[in-house]
Structures are given as C-alpha cells and as structure tokens.
Amino acid sequence: MSNPAFRPTDRSLPIALLRARETVMAPIRDMLQASGLTEQKWRVLRVLDERGAQEQTALAGAACLLLPSLTRILRVMEADGLCARVADANDGRKSIVSLTDAGRQILLDHAAESAAIFTALETQFGRAKMEKLLDLLEELNRC
Amino acid sequence: MSNPAFRPTDRSLPIALLRARETVMAPIRDMLQASGLTEQKWRVLRVLDERGAQEQTALAGAACLLLPSLTRILRVMEADGLCARVADANDGRKSIVSLTDAGRQILLDHAAESAAIFTALETQFGRAKMEKLLDLLEELNRC
DNA sequence: TATTGTTATACTCTATAACTATA
C-alpha cells in the first residue's frame, strides 16, 4: 500500500525531529505557559543569556527566528521589561539587544524546573544516549 | 556572563532539535514551495501513504497536528483533490481519510527529489551517524 | 457521559516585499 519510494516516517529525519521535539517540548510548554512566555520568547532569553548582548541578525539566527518575527517579539519583550535595545556606537544601522535584570530573573525563576524536566527525560532515556544524541545533533547543525 | 543554571543552547535538546530541523528542512521547503505544498500538507500526505486510510485523530497525532488544524488542512486538500473523507461505516462519529490518485501522484512527483535531498545530507553527514541519529530519535519518540 | 470531529475565536508565527537609514 505504501509508496516504496519513501522512507518510513519514523526514519524520515524531518518528521522524526519534529516528533522528538513535540515529545520534549510538552512539559516545557506547560512550564512557560504559566508565565505567559512563548517558546520563541524563551529561546530569545536563553540565547541572550548564553551569548550576551548582540545584534538582532545574530540573535535571530541563533534563536531560529526570522528578523521580522524578532522585531515584533522584541517590541513586546522590551515593553515587558525583559530586554533592552541600544544603538550600536560604531554602526548606526545596528542595535544591540541585551537582557535586563527582569529578564535574567525570569530565567532564574525557571532554572530549577527547567533542569528538572531535562533530568527526568535524561533519566528515562538514558544519560549516555542523551549525550550521544546531542553530539549528533550538534554535528548535524554544523552541516 | 551566562547563567550556569542552564545548559549551553547547543546542548539544549529542544533548541538542538529545532536547529537540526531548520537545517534539514531548508531544501525540502524549497521543493514543496514549487508545488504549493506546505510542510503540514506534506506530512499528511506522507502519513496517509505510509499508514493508509485512517481516522483523523490518528492522522493528526502521526502528522504532529492538532485536530482543528487538521480539519482546516483537510478541507483544502480535499478541495484540491489530494485526499477524500468518507464516513466510517461502523462509527458515525468518525470519518476515514484516504489518499486520492492525485494525492499519490503528488508524492510520486517528489519522490526522486526527496530521496536525493536525503541522500545528499546522508553523504555529507555520514551514513552510520545518520542511522544512529534516527535510531536515537525513534527511541526518544517512544518515551 | 464520553468520544469524534467541526466551528469559532484570538493569538502568534511565517514568509515576502517594500522601505528607511546607514555604511
């Protein structure tokens, strides 16, 4: 019945990645929802925390967002006091986005729960396999 | 500068999965766009091809879509002649969705290019690593 | 009463192009 030209969807990398993401995100979405954070805002916070203040093109790339989406998201996040934009002193076209204390606090507020969610999954899935999976994904992302 | 409570985003499973998906989907999106297919419609076609005619709740789960989204998507796909819905003979609440010949043809039209995209990535990434990655994702999806 | 699917609604993200300001 099924078309032999295609791999089983379980062995289709795009579909397998999407299903894996749904599995992993479910508890995180529950956590974020309680704070009125979307997945996208959460990624922006995480990237800013990790990589520090940066221009929007870099931030958009790291957070897997298009620049027009980021513009809108940052407008809201700035209004909510989670981040700030300042003009780049060396290049007037750029603006540098940074976390505010409130933004950092939101991350701290979720740190314990976020770690617990990861640990639970790691325990269930197996620590060695989790490391191997992350290694492979990291390497794929460099392709 | 960065918060030690969080893993590097490269080692955050949700973010790593999303970045991997962006990497993998880019050429597929280009392919689909030429046929006016969205990623979601493509997943519906793939799942119907693989698992045969089925009710919508099952289809939505396998294609990672919510039921209201699927209702809308199927309305369009049915109007485009890609699939058909018939009432379940045994349970009047259900309708069974199936591929039409036109739907199967669309899949066939993209089979060669789809396979080539996968093969190119597999070659670049490494066949053994690709298999290992798919094994791990498949296992994670059973968590 | 529970389940299947549809409809309604509000919100959000995506994708593209056009535009402004600066380099």
Added chain:
DNA sequence: TATAGTTATAGAGTATAACAATA
C-alpha cells in the same frame, strides 16, 4: 550598492473552548 532593521501584508498554524452528532 549592500547591509541592518522595520513595517506591511497575506497566509497559515496554535490553542482553547463550545458545539453537534454519535456511541
């Protein structure tokens, strides 16, 4: 001319609840 970011717009998906029909 090219780049950084914004705005505009159309299209699409998400999430929830309410609803109808059926079990």
